[in-house]
Amino acid sequence: MRRFASPHQPTAPKARHAGGPLTRRRQDAALAVLIVVMQVIAACIVGKSWQAPHPARIALIVVGAAFLLWRRGRPLPVTAGTVVADIAMLTVPPHQSWVPMASLVALYTLATQSERRTSWSAGAAAGLWLALASVLIRPGEILGSLVYFDYAVVAVAVGDSVRNRRAYLAQAEKRALQAERTREEEARRRVREERVRIARDLHDVVTHHITLVNAQAGVARHLMRTDPDKAYQALSHIAETSAAALTELRSTVSLLRQDDDPSPSLQPAPSLDRLNQLLDSFRGGGLGVRLSRDGTHRPATALADLTAYRIIQEALTNAQKHSTTPTADVKLTYTDTTLWISITNPASPHHRGAGTGHGLINMRERAEAASGTLTASLRPDNTFRVYATLPLAPVKDDHS
Template sequence: MIRRPHVPRVPWPLPPRLADLVVAAVVAVFTGADAAVNVEGYRQADQVTWLLFAVSIGALLFRSSRPVAVALVTGAAGAGWALYGHIGELLNLPVMAALYAVAVRGDRRRTVRTGVTAALASGAVSVIAGIDVVQPEGAPVLEMLWPLVPLLLGEVVRARQELLREYAARAARAEADREREALRKVELERLRIAREVHDVVAHTVSAMTVQAGLALDALDARPELARQAMRQVRLSGKEAVRELRATVGVLRGPADEADATAPAPRLGELPELVDRVRATGLRLTVHADTEDREVPHLVELAAYRIVQEALTNVIKHAAARHAAVSVTLAGDRLAVEVIDDGHPPAAPPGGAHGYGLVGMRERAAALGGTVEAGPRAAGGWRVFASLPVGGAAA
């Protein structure tokens, strides 16, 4: 089962509640120290000053969960200090911390709206309060600019966090894709091995069963024929073991690399297949013509297995006396045809198809080809496969 890709969040160094407490404590230290300083010519620290201080620091405890509300409260407290006549270099720290949270925990549109509002409000307060300690002519402009600093910083941090989340999401999707591809390859390999084992076992066991029956029937009257049939049973068994060893070797790993890479059957081995089938008593004619052209190995393997499976079905189900195999190359497609003069196979219970026909169609489809199977108008059964020999098949 494929797990849904998990997109990890970019964690904060501290839990939000604890981070708010730490920020509030740090801001309280610096802002409180500045609020306690009395500037000559301006209002001295009193109860109103400390009340606004308490409101600002208390609001910062909710900075993560309610950043906009905290920015309004701290901004109002900062404006109250200015309008009340108590000034200080660090009295704007609470509202700056709140504005930073607005940008980090919001989006760009909210940051822009907040920046415009905060700049206009700060400029208006500076004009009303008459702040002119450093630069009387430019004081309103400077007061309009400072709220933008924490907003820009927060926007940069938020953009970086979004980028990290996107990278994490891409990594998760890539991992999920790799996992799906690995499972797909395993499934394809499992089906391939299942087809190979089925073709080898079904064909060989069917042929050996018929040959053993012939040997048993001829044991007393024609012992030489019985011995010939049993020799053919032994040869078929050895051939089946060889092919099974080559197929199963794929599952074993590097230690059995020689078996895993043993050559798979090709069209050149059709005569051996035909001899084994003829040993069952079936009269078989073969016509193979590839025009001396190179046929891709996978196409040859698929054609061989289709012929093998079709002949296995003839032996098992058709009760035929004669069968014909034709493998010809026409243009860019290899035509494989197997016909017999037996009766059509009975439909399995429930209308299901056997694995042999399914395997033939899967082999052809994997190469971009097709397989047709059905009764002939003149009697018997016909299997026809068309396999491409160029493009993807190569």
């Protein structure tokens, strides 16, 4: 069984982190340099005066920022290293309150990559050690020392929130991809089941009745000259059997029809001769349809004629459901051997009306069954185009 490409292929999930390892390392290096610059400037401000910072303070600032180069791969050791560097920096004179940026970035990174228990335990420990070190060094500023614990809690809370957001987006993306795959698989499964069921029904009907017709035709041919009355009876049986076969075939094929198709009992098979009536019905429903023809009109094969009608009908139905504006263009182009059909309508990748998604699959099935082709795609000019090719009937030679 030939498989057809789905009109809505699921897209691959996006990478969670933009860029490769080299790009991330450069980002971390830029962050470390920024922290060094900001903290060196802050260390130069003592009270309301400006003075050169202690060399040990600059060294500890550089060491703490350098730890951040490995924050993505080893967040817990990096957190421990930056906290130790910041605690050591509190012991360097002049003893002043400041923001431990390297430790806060490390705690944020730990919270985005580790379990909640690990990140909150590390954050509480880091905040307590920083606050305790500040209290021991500056006993008279207990309230000011507690701000270090607040810094640590905020850093962990922000990182934990970012981690939850990333997890939610990843799960939503996974569910969307799974739903898309499930929908496509369900559509293919229904097509396969429908093919098998209809093939089985048609086989039963055709085999039984054509076998009887063949046998009765043989009898009629044998008796045509010797016993015309019995031959006439055989021909009558052929007519009855053929009528029964047509009735059963019509009932079987009617299972393929849409709910809005006319009853197959008395209606003739639709063709391009009734195209204007079809377009008028859509115009009456509010869809502005424009029709154009190129080339010399030539009859198509019976199956291709029916297929062309159904493809245009389905494409305009989709246009009425999904088009961003109620307009559509139908173009028929005739060549010596092929009928080219183009149906376009304004569309948008962000706009989709109600539907099952089986319409495009059904049109491809019809075109393939008529020895033709069909493609459907959203073009760069924000128009959706259905493009089909169907064979025309061979030209008859009057002198043959």
